[in-house]
Amino acid sequence: MSAEAIRLDGVEKSFGAVRALAGVDLVVGVGECLGLVGHNGAGKSTLMHVLAGALAPDTGRLTVGGIEPKTAWSSASSQAAGIRCVFQELSLCPNLSVAENARIVHGALSGFGWKARARTLIRTKLDEIFPGHGINPDDEVGDLPIGKRQMAEIARAFTVTSAPLRLVILDEPTSSLDAVTAEQLLAYIAKETARGTAIILISHLLGEILSASDRIVVMKDGKAVAARPAKTFDRASLMAAMGSDLNDVAVSEQLRPAPKPDAPVVVRARPSGQGAGSELIVHKGEITGLAGLAGHGQTKTLLQIFARQGAEVDGPMAFIAGDRQSDGIFDLWSIAQNVTVRSLRSLTRRGFVDPTAEAQLARTWRDRIAIRTPSMDNNILTLSGGNQQKTLFARALGSDATVILMDDPMRGVDVGTKLEVYAMIRAEAAAGRSFLWYTTEVDELTHCDRVYVFRNGRITEAIDAADLSEQRVLQASFAESGT
Amino acid sequence: MTNPRLLRAALPFLTLAIVLAATFYVQPRTMSYFGLNLMLQYAVPIALATTAQMFIITVNDLDLSIGPFVGLIGVIAATALNASPVLGAAALVACVLAYGLVGALVHARNLPSIVVTLGLSFVWLGIAVMILPSPGGKAPAALKALMTVQTPYVPFPILAAVAIGVIVHLALMTTSFGVIARGAGGNPKALARAGWSMLRTKVVMYMLAGVFGLLSGLALLGLTTSADAHVADRYTLYSIAGVILGGGEFMGGRVNPMGAVVGALTLALAGAFLIFLRISPDWQIGAQGAILIVVLAMRALVTYGEKRS
Numbered sequence: 001m002s003a004e005a006i007r008l009d010g011v012e013k014s015f016g017a018v019r020a021l022a023g024v025d026l027v028v029g030v031g032e033c034l035g036l037v038g039h040n041g042a043g044k045s046t047l048m049h050v051l052a053g054a055l056a057p058d059t060g061r062l063t064v065g066g067i068e069p070k071t072a073w074s075s076a077s078s079q080a081a082g083i084r085c086v087f088q089e090l091s092l093c094p095n096l097s098v099a100e101n102a103r104i105v106h107g108a109l110s111g112f113g114w115k116a117r118a119r120t121l122i123r124t125k126l127d128e129i130f131p132g133h134g135i136n137p138d139d140e141v142g143d144l145p146i147g148k149r150q151m152a153e154i155a156r157a158f159t160v161t162s163a164p165l166r167l168v169i170l171d172e173p174t175s176s177l178d179a180v181t182a183e184q185l186l187a188y189i190a191k192e193t194a195r196g197t198a199i200i201l202i203s204h205l206l207g208e209i210l211s212a213s214d215r216i217v218v219m220k221d222g223k224a225v226a227a228r229p230a231k232t233f234d235r236a237s238l239m240a241a242m243g244s245d246l247n248d249v250a251v252s253e254q255l256r257p258a259p260k261p262d263a264p265v266v267v268r269a270r271p272s273g274q275g276a277g278s279e280l281i282v283h284k285g286e287i288t289g290l291a292g293l294a295g296h297g298q299t300k301t302l303l304q305i306f307a308r309q310g311a312e313v314d315g316p317m318a319f320i321a322g323d324r325q326s327d328g329i330f331d332l333w334s335i336a337q338n339v340t341v342r343s344l345r346s347l348t349r350r351g352f353v354d355p356t357a358e359a360q361l362a363r364t365w366r367d368r369i370a371i372r373t374p375s376m377d378n379n380i381l382t383l384s385g386g387n388q389q390k391t392l393f394a395r396a397l398g399s400d401a402t403v404i405l406m407d408d409p410m411r412g413v414d415v416g417t418k419l420e421v422y423a424m425i426r427a428e429a430a431a432g433r434s435f436l437w438y439t440t441e442v443d444e445l446t447h448c449d450r451v452y453v454f455r456n457g458r459i460t461e462a463i464d465a466a467d468l469s470e471q472r473v474l475q476a477s478f479a480e481s482g483t
Numbered sequence: 484m485t486n487p488r489l490l491r492a493a494l495p496f497l498t499l500a501i502v503l504a505a506t507f508y509v510q511p512r513t514m515s516y517f518g519l520n521l522m523l524q525y526a527v528p529i530a531l532a533t534t535a536q537m538f539i540i541t542v543n544d545l546d547l548s549i550g551p552f553v554g555l556i557g558v559i560a561a562t563a564l565n566a567s568p569v570l571g572a573a574a575l576v577a578c579v580l581a582y583g584l585v586g587a588l589v590h591a592r593n594l595p596s597i598v599v600t601l602g603l604s605f606v607w608l609g610i611a612v613m614i615l616p617s618p619g620g621k622a623p624a625a626l627k628a629l630m631t632v633q634t635p636y637v638p639f640p641i642l643a644a645v646a647i648g649v650i651v652h653l654a655l656m657t658t659s660f661g662v663i664a665r666g667a668g669g670n671p672k673a674l675a676r677a678g679w680s681m682l683r684t685k686v687v688m689y690m691l692a693g694v695f696g697l698l699s700g701l702a703l704l705g706l707t708t709s710a711d712a713h714v715a716d717r718y719t720l721y722s723i724a725g726v727i728l729g730g731g732e733f734m735g736g737r738v739n740p741m742g743a744v745v746g747a748l749t750l751a752l753a754g755a756f757l758i759f760l761r762i763s764p765d766w767q768i769g770a771q772g773a774i775l776i777v778v779l780a781m782r783a784l785v786t787y788g789e790k791r792s
Contacts, residue, residue: 037589054676076678091676095736099664105677110659 002066005030005167005198006051006083011060013046020046022222023056027169031196033189035213035230037206038242038414043222044202045087045385048169051200052085052298053078075268080316082166083453084157086173090154092233094142098122098152101141125155129188146295150176155183174208175411178293178440186212204414205441206235216462217244237336239415266403266434269311271301271457278459280305280452282403282436287429288439289448292477294408295367298438302405304434318342318401320392322408322438329380330394336362336376337348340392342399365394369392370420399429404428406437410444422447424441443472453477491785493728495742498778499749506752510759520638524630524706526751527643528553531699532718533725533747534651535692539656540726541738542688544589544596548604548638549696550719552578554712556700561710562622562757579693586689590682604719604729611712618711630705641650655740664688668736675714721750724775730782749778 005028013021021043027032038044050062053075062073064081071077084105085091085210092101099118103109109118113405119137121481126133130151141149150173157168170189174182189199189212203209209216209230211326216233218241226241233241267282280301281287290298299322305311306319321327330338339362340347347357362376365453369390380388396404397438410418426447437448445451451468452477453461507514513522539546541588556578564571581673585603589596632639655661665686666674675681699718704710727733728749729742753774757767 052676053678065643072539073677074678085676091673093666093673093736096662096667100666103659103662104666104674104679107678112660115657208585426648 003030004028004063004066005032006065006391007063008047008051008062010062011047011050011057012361013050013057021050023060023222024219024222026217026224028198028200031193032215033193033199033201033213034332035209035216036200036202036219037204037238038219039208041240042219044219046169046170046222047204048085048087048200049220051078051169052083052087074408076477079107080163083165083169084137084165084167085169085171086150086157087171090151092141095140095142097138098135098144099137099193100155100269101152102137102159105156106159106161116333118462121159122152122155124402125159126151129155129158130184133181139258141219145294146176147178151181158188167199167200168192169200169202170205171202172411174203174205176294176440179442179477180293182208194335196242199201202420206238206415210238211236231407234350242415242467262284264314266314269301269313271297271454271459273302273308278462280459282434284402284434285429285432287425287437287447287451288443288450290436290447290454290471291400291442291451292454292460294440296454296477298391298454299407300457302407302436302438302455306405313403315402316400317403317405318396320396320400320404320406320409322406322411324385324388324411327407331379331381333380334377335371335373335380335383335391338380339376339394339398343394346400361398367396369394369397369424384412389413390417390421393424397424397433401436402432403436406435406439408438408440410439410441440455445473491730491782491789492739492742494778494782495739495745495786497750498728498781499745499752500755502749502752502774504689506756506759509756513755513759516636516638521757523638523640523644523748523751525703526632527640528686528699528703528706528715528791529666529718529721529725529751530644530647530744530747531695531702532715532722533729533743534647535695536722537651537726537729537740538655538664538688538692538695539596540723540731540733541664541668541736542685543671543721543734543736544600544685545733546600546692547719548607549595549608549692549699549722550609550635550717551604551712551717552582552696553572553608553700553715554710555786556697557704557707557710557714558611558615558620558625558712560701560704561622562614564596564623567622575697579690579697582696583606583686583690586685586687587682589689590685598737604637608716615710615712616711620710620712622708622710623783626701626705627708630702644744644748648741651740651744655738663737665736668734668738678740709764721747725750728775728778 008024008026011021011024024043024047026047036044046055050057053073056073069077069081077337093104099115099122102118102122103114123137128136132147133151133172135144135148135152141152144152154170154173158165173185177185186208189201194340195198201209201212210233213230216228216230216237216238217224220242263283263285264285265281267280269280271280290301292298302319304315306317328342330438336359340358343361344353347354347361365371366376368371371383371387371394373387382393383391392409410421437444441446445468449465451463451473452459453463453473463472485696497582513516530552535549536546556575559571559578563574585599588594589599634642655664663674663684667681671681703715707714725746726738726743727744729744730739731743733739753771754767758769762770
């Protein structure tokens with residue numbers, strides 16, 4: 001038995017002119033948790049797709065457990081070799097139950113009584129990883145909130161039937177999980193590696209990477225630029241290796257003047273679950289955070305405000321979706337069309353869309369928000385995830401909206417892009433726009449002037465920027481928990 | 484949470500019950516073994532064609548050629564199958580294989596199934612007209628006997644419909660293959676990543692559709708006793724309407740085999756009901772469309788309620 005779970009030598013992959021992988025060497029040892037970090041577009045996702053057999057590399061060699069696979073590397077042979085993937089975009093079938101989705105990845109779950117075995121298999125694993133998960137194996141996946149869907153998918157990746165588990169790739173596994181379930185997952189990763197399973201963990205949350213991994217590989221421009229034990233890294237050195245600079249944040253923090261306390265109120269809302277209690281109030285030029293555990297009514301409140309139901313809003317609104325695959329992008333349209341769709345009314349001349357003005361608006365925003373593409377006329381799907389999200393920001397910020405609603409928009413976005421967008425949000429707020437920002441990352445709340453913490457569809461606490469601490473947000477999220 | 488979902492699953496059955504009750508009210512004499520038999524006998528081929536359509540809809544495609552295909556099967560069975568059983572049977576098997584080939588083509592070339600099957604509908608019709616330019620031919624005696632069999636207590640069409648619904652439900656909703664088939668409609672990319680061949684899944688589903696189209700053609704021939712290339716032209720729309728009435732959706736692999744059969748029964752009954760109301764044939768298609776719209780509006784309301792709760 002080799003001490004290597006999987007090994008890549010000089011793997012290259014190009015998409016047209018774009019060189020996604022420029023000769024990657026990667027070794028994952030048995031029972032090792034390998035952290036993989038890098039900007040979006042650094043090639044992490046491509047690398048994972050190669051490992052999973054979904055993409056064939058142009059050149060390079062792949063060995064599994066020290067042995068070169070005999071047949072051509074494909075999704076099926078990758079499965080058979082015990083490699084499982086939790087991809088960034090969820091790969092469950094929404095029309096099937098959780099147990100039936102387990103069947104999809106297990107050829108052995110067939111014949112008489114397969115369904116009972118599938119139920120037990122997935123329930124046992126869910127109980128093991130996420131105690132108190134509240135998922136019934138017979139729940140239809142489409143009915144579950146995104147956090148539970150992600151839990152089901154993670155649990156599914158760790159289930160074992162015929163093929164032994166060799167390597168599990170987790171691509172942004174915690175992007176839709178709240179703090180508690182994310183913690184449960186990290187604890188489970190340690191347990192699973194102790195049993196000899198190798199794990200590749202990709203995350204933009206550096207804290208997660210630093211605490212969970214044994215070794216960290218940093219990718220940049222399609223290459224592995226650094227690979228060292230996790231202990232030798234800290235947040236700053238990881239950021240430095242990835243090529244972004246933490247100092248930028250510190251500088252921009254100082255730059256923004258506090259909004260005037262006497263600014264007019266632009267949003268006044270009461271969440272539908274709220275009784276007589278507190279209202280949500282946003283002043284002009286304020287950045288307002290919505291916090292709390294995932295799925296506790298934040299998104300619902302944003303949608304309610306957007307529909308102006310039980311909410312008074314002064315001025316036009318724009319909504320930035322977090323689930324960009326299903327709610328954000330028009331995937332048959334060009335990048336430019338995706339940017340301008342919110343502003344078509346103002347781009348209309350005599351009943352027709354003015355193509356010059358449209359192209360102008362798209363170009364302006366490409367430059368302002370730095371969407372990395374050779375041409376705005378390319379299809380939106382040619383962009384990496386982070387750049388797609390930037391396009392959604394450009395759509396909202398390029399419109400006439402004065403109130404911007406954001407539904408956890410930084411899900412799975414790389415650090416560099418985040419810093420750019422943070423700066424942009426602050427600049428826009430200083431210019432008089434108001435933001436309502438639901439986020440699952442506590443770090444992001446530091447950008448807010450005021451934070452409302454949600455629990456069970458109600459606001460439990462409003463915290464001003466000066467009093468904000470992670471401790472207080474957590475307390476407000478969990479107070480009276482169990483009721 | 485469970486209530487609207489249950490309501491939605493029950494909607495096809497409720498619709499059938501309402502149409503049935505209305506028919507009994509307008510024409511009480513139909514409330515008998517003989518009456519039901521007469522009213523529902525054409526529901527059997529429609530249910531089979533609807534099931535065929537459902538297999539295609541399961542994998543996010545649409546078959547606009549099922550009606551002419553059913554007609555073609557009838558024509559072959561009424562001519563070639565009588566003249567030379569071996570040749571006739573071979574021709575019928577070839578028809579089913581052709582369906583599998585269509586599935587492979589649609590998948591491999593990534594073609595819109597609507598366009599491919601719309602074109603094919605003229606091919607099937609053309610072949611049928613070439614074999615039998617004017618109505619004629621003769622149904623094999625065994626088919627006639629089967630379709631007019633007098634079962635005790637419960638009329639044959641009802642037994643047949645229940646059997647079709649139950650068998651297809653077991654196959655598609657409870658077997659491990661059925662999961663793969665429905666998963667192919669729900670998230671084809673995820674299925675491919677899990678190592679399943681989408682090509683194979685599509686070919687199997689198209690061939691299943693071909694088999695049920697074949698059964699539909701034979702059942703229809705057993706009732707009409709002679710063949711006509713155009714006899715089943717309306718089946719294309721009936722089958723789609725049946726699947727949707729039965730709670731299926733065009734995209735996403737959400738289908739309901741029992742519902743589809745019940746939807747087909749409802750459509751067949753609605754036709755009889757309108758005749759009893761003495762609505763002029765000119766208006767019947769419009770009236771049938773109106774019934775469809777009412778039912779679909781009800782479903783939209785239920786779905787809306789489901790979303791709000």
